[in-house]
Amino acid sequence: MMMMQLLGLLLLGGGCCLAQTPQPCTCPPLMSGQMTVSTQNEALWASAKFFYDSVGQRYRLQQTGIMKNKTFTMDVLLLFKEHTVYTIDEAKRTCIKSFLKDSFHPMEIPKDSTLLGQVVVGSSSTPGEGLLVNTWTGEFTGGVKFMATVTEFGCIPVNxxxxxxxxxxxxxxxxxxxxxxxxxxxxxxxxxCPTAEVEIGQKPVDFFSLFL
Structure with missing residues (x-):
């Protein structure tokens, strides 16, 4: 009898957890990984390693790709607190310094975002075969609209x-x-890199322009 009562409580608790509505979230403050980037007009496709630090407001991208049928490599370090971007060439040991006009935006789902739905990517038939994710839509400051999918547990970005x-x-x-x-x-x-100076006449860059 006691075992049945405990089982009932566990099932009830599990049902309550599943019934909770997903909430906007913030990704881990320190994270690294890989990503692909592409554009609607197929002019750009790139694969990149990324290093993300929301505490120090720093972001680095090391990417290779194809832009308008031409291959390229790019290594950029964004220091938002200093409003600076360094384009790094480790082989030649050179840097190009640019002014970064964007403010730092953490990797997060803003609180005013709209939940589109929660689904399992893969299969829910057997543990380990699927990933529970939430898809959100909204708009960042500056008129940038987005639709983003993150994991339910950990708020890890998927796409x-x-x-x-x-x-x-x-x-x-x-x-x-x-x-x-x-x-x-x-x-x-x-x-x-720190000795590099912003070239005269060089236009300030923003985060999205770095992909183009």
């Missing part, structure tokens, strides 16, 4: 679609995400 007034649709897909950063040095400018 995101952005529409910007200047660049149209951008699609980001994330994989191999890891909480934390194994090599913190990736978010520190190399010794040859």
């Amino acid at each position: 995101a679609v952005y529409h910007t007034p200047n660049y149209g649709w951008l699609v980001h897909s994330y994989f191999n995400n890891v909480k934390g950063i194994q090599d913190p040095g990736k978010l520190i400018p190399p010794p040859y």
Whole structure:
């Protein structure tokens, strides 16, 4: 009898958890992983490693891809507190310094976002075969509309679609995400970078323009 009562309480508790409405969330403050980026007009496709630090407001992208049928590589370090972007060439040990006009926006689902739905990616038939995710839609400051999917547990990004007034649709897909950063040095400018100066006449850049 006691065992049946305990089982009933467990089932009731599980039902309550499943019945809870998903809430907007913030991704881990330190995270690294890989991502792909593509545009609506197929002009750009890229694969990148990323290193993300919301505490220090730093972000690094090391990507390779194809832009208008031409291959490219790019390594950029964004320091939002300093309003600075370093375009790094480790092989040549050179840096190009640019002014970053964007403010830092953490990887998160804003509180005023709208939940589109919760689904299982893969299969729910057997434990380990599926991933429970939530899909949200909304708009960031500056008129950037988005639709993003994150995991129900941990708020880990899965994919995101952005529409910007200047660049149209951008699609980001994330994989191999890891909480934390194994090599913190990736978010520190190399010794040859701080001496670089912003070139005269160089236009300020924003986050999305770095992909184009």
